[in-house]
Each structure stands twice: as C-alpha cells, then as structure tokens.
Amino acid sequence: MDEKNGKITPPAQKQNRQPGLEHNMKPAPEYIRDGYKGSDKLKGKTAIITGGDSGIGRAISLHYVKEGAKVVIVYLDEDKDAERTKELIENEGGSCHLIAGDVGDQSFCKQVVKETLDVFNKIDILVNNAGEQHPLDDFLDISSEQLEKTFQTNFFGMFYLTQAVMPYLRKGSTIINTSSVTAYGGSDDLIDYASTKGAITAFTRSLSENMVSEGIRINGVAPGPIWTPLIPASFSKDKVGQFGGNTPMKRPGQPSEVAPAYVYLASDDSTYVSGQVLHVNGGIVLNG
Structure with a gap:
C-alpha cells in the first residue's frame, strides 16, 4: 500500500488456502506501530x-x-506464522505458549484451557478471534457443509x-469477542459469515448480562x-486490489490500528464497560 503514489489499497494478490498465511502477504501487515510503549x-x-498467529490476533x-x-x-x-x-514476543522479553488445533472441536477447547493452566497457572483474559469466511455471490450456492463449517x-x-x-475466571476477568462490520451493515457475498458475526454480537451482549x-x-x-491473511485467502485478486477503498478513509486498516481496542477492553481502563462492541472500521x- 503506497500512499505516496496515491494508492492506499493493497496490490492485487491471491492465496489458495484458508487460513491465509501472513508470510506470503505483500505488503506485510503492520502488527504494532514503531514506538508503541506499553x-x-x-x-x-x-x-x-x-x-493469534497472524493478522489481528498477532x-x-x-x-x-x-x-x-x-x-x-x-x-x-499455520506453524510458520x-x-x-x-519469536517476536520472545524478542520483547515476553512469554508465549503455542497450541495448534481446531477450536470448532469442543474437546480441543477443553485441552486449551487445561494446557494454559498447566503452563501459566491461571487465565485472566480470553480473546475469541479465530474465524473463516468463504465469499459466494449466489445465496443458493451456500452449501450446508459450508454453513455448518463457518458456524463451527x-x-x-x-x-x-x-x-x-x-x-477458571474470577472477578476482574475479561472476555473479548471479534465480531465484524458485516454484522451491522450486512454483506451480500458473505451471508453465512456475517450471520456468525451477528450471533457473536448477540452472544456478547447476552453473556455480559x-x-x-x-x-x-x-x-x-x-x-x-x-489487512490480514484472511483477505487474500478469501477474495479474488481484483477485489483484494480494491480492499478497503469503499470506507470513508479510502483504505483498509492495519492490525496495529485494531489491537489497542483489545488492550482497552482487557485493561482496568474499561472497568465500567461491558456488553459493548467497539467499531474500528475506517x-x-x-x-x-
């Protein structure tokens, strides 16, 4: 994305697998701004x-x-990502544990919790950010298999x-769920995906209560x-090349521009905030 030359949408590109791979993206997403001080x-x-391996999660x-x-x-x-x-976390002097598997499997989710407790002894914050999407122009082309997998x-x-x-949570713990602009504005070619995000928004409000x-x-x-790996993994080259251009800011956002919202919601800065959804959308x- 080259703002100097007047192009602030990504160059056309396509990845042929889901989830996408961050190390194959050009340009690479910005995951943290230079000079960000905790x-x-x-x-x-x-x-x-x-x-958490890439994109917004990274x-x-x-x-x-x-x-x-x-x-x-x-x-x-996505082992490489x-x-x-x-590596980036450890370069910052931080502690990180990786767990690979499918969150759509309930037994795996229980394993994640057990392993986290075994390694770090407690859990204070859960960020539900994993997702997939499969654009289709014709509603009738959405198969039951795709519908079930996207919801799963x-x-x-x-x-x-x-x-x-x-x-294992206690007073002061927080859960942050990733919804989407599509849950609020709709999406003609991501109907099943947008529906999952609407469900996530309703779940967030209800569980808060x-x-x-x-x-x-x-x-x-x-x-x-x-600008995350899910974009070139989901859309055609032409659509990727126009991605984000229809926002008022005329560009896609960077993961570095979204992550501070998750910091706010996880921290004591937001102790009077629950059941809310923050919109970071250009x-x-x-x-x-």
Missing part, C-alpha cells in the same frame, strides 16, 4: 488468544505482551472455549476491512 496495563495477566498478542501479559496463542495449522509470532469455527468454537474457560454480577466483563470489537457510521 504501560503495564495487563501486567501479571494471562491471556488466551485464538487465531497484533493483539504483541500488544498484550508489551502491556505485561503472558499469552497462549491458539491457531489451526505462529513460530514467527512467538466462528461461533461454536467461541462458545465452546468460553464455556471451558468460565469456571449473565456474568455482570460476577464481576466478569464481556465485550467485543467489530473490525472493518483490516469511519463507517453504523449506530449499532
């Missing part, structure tokens, strides 16, 4: 971050470590992991078009 907002806390992981947290990164099979994220990863996986974590008396806060973030006004 201030111990999450000191002593342990966070589980799904989809950015969250790096920001959390900068703020003093230990992180467990859950990812599907995950190892690079771990995006919604059921979040539900299962939240249930597995909940007995359920847990507020326990002192556990549940919030969400609804990113707009963010100026799209949704009023939702």
Whole structure:
C-alpha cells in the first residue's frame, strides 16, 4: 500500500488456502506501530488468544505482551506464522505458549484451557478471534457443509472455549469477542459469515448480562476491512486490489490500528464497560 503514489489499497494478490498465511502477504501487515510503549496495563495477566498467529490476533498478542501479559496463542495449522509470532514476543522479553488445533472441536477447547493452566497457572483474559469466511455471490450456492463449517469455527468454537474457560475466571476477568462490520451493515457475498458475526454480537451482549454480577466483563470489537491473511485467502485478486477503498478513509486498516481496542477492553481502563462492541472500521457510521 503506497500512499505516496496515491494508492492506499493493497496490490492485487491471491492465496489458495484458508487460513491465509501472513508470510506470503505483500505488503506485510503492520502488527504494532514503531514506538508503541506499553504501560503495564495487563501486567501479571494471562491471556488466551485464538487465531493469534497472524493478522489481528498477532497484533493483539504483541500488544498484550508489551502491556505485561503472558499469552497462549491458539491457531489451526499455520506453524510458520505462529513460530514467527512467538519469536517476536520472545524478542520483547515476553512469554508465549503455542497450541495448534481446531477450536470448532469442543474437546480441543477443553485441552486449551487445561494446557494454559498447566503452563501459566491461571487465565485472566480470553480473546475469541479465530474465524473463516468463504465469499459466494449466489445465496443458493451456500452449501450446508459450508454453513455448518463457518458456524463451527466462528461461533461454536467461541462458545465452546468460553464455556471451558468460565469456571477458571474470577472477578476482574475479561472476555473479548471479534465480531465484524458485516454484522451491522450486512454483506451480500458473505451471508453465512456475517450471520456468525451477528450471533457473536448477540452472544456478547447476552453473556455480559449473565456474568455482570460476577464481576466478569464481556465485550467485543467489530473490525472493518483490516489487512490480514484472511483477505487474500478469501477474495479474488481484483477485489483484494480494491480492499478497503469503499470506507470513508479510502483504505483498509492495519492490525496495529485494531489491537489497542483489545488492550482497552482487557485493561482496568474499561472497568465500567461491558456488553459493548467497539467499531474500528475506517469511519463507517453504523449506530449499532
């Protein structure tokens, strides 16, 4: 993305696998801004971050470590990206544990919780960020298999992991779920994906009501078009080359521009915030 030459959308490119691979993206996403200084907002806390190997998840992981947290990164099979994220964290002097597997499997979610407790002894923050999407122009082309798989990863996986974590959370713990601009504005070619994100928003609001008396806060973030591996893994070259251009800011966002919202919601800066969804979307006004 070259703002100097007037082009602030990505160059056309395509990846032929999901999830996408960050190390194959050109240009690489910005996961943390130069000069970002942590201030111990999450000191002593342990966070589980799904989809933490790349994109928004990598950015969250790096920001959390900068703020003093230990992180467990859950990812599907993108070993190279995950190892690079771990390397970046360790270069910051942080602690990171990697767990590979499918969050859509309830038994795996229980394993994630057990392993986190075995390694770090506690859980303070859960970030449900893993997701997949499969664009289709014709609604009738959405197969039952695709519908079920998208919900299995995006919604059921979040539900299962939240249930597995909940007995170990305590007053002051936080859960942050990744929704999407598509849950509020719709998406004509991502109908099943947008539906999962709508479910996540409703889940966030409902679980907040359920847990507020326990002192556990549940919030969400609804990113707009963010430059992550999921984009070249999902869309045609032409669409990638126009990605983010329809926002008021005329560009896609970087993971580094979203992650601070997750820091805010995980920290004591947001102790009076629960059941809310923050919109980080390049100026799209949704009023939702």
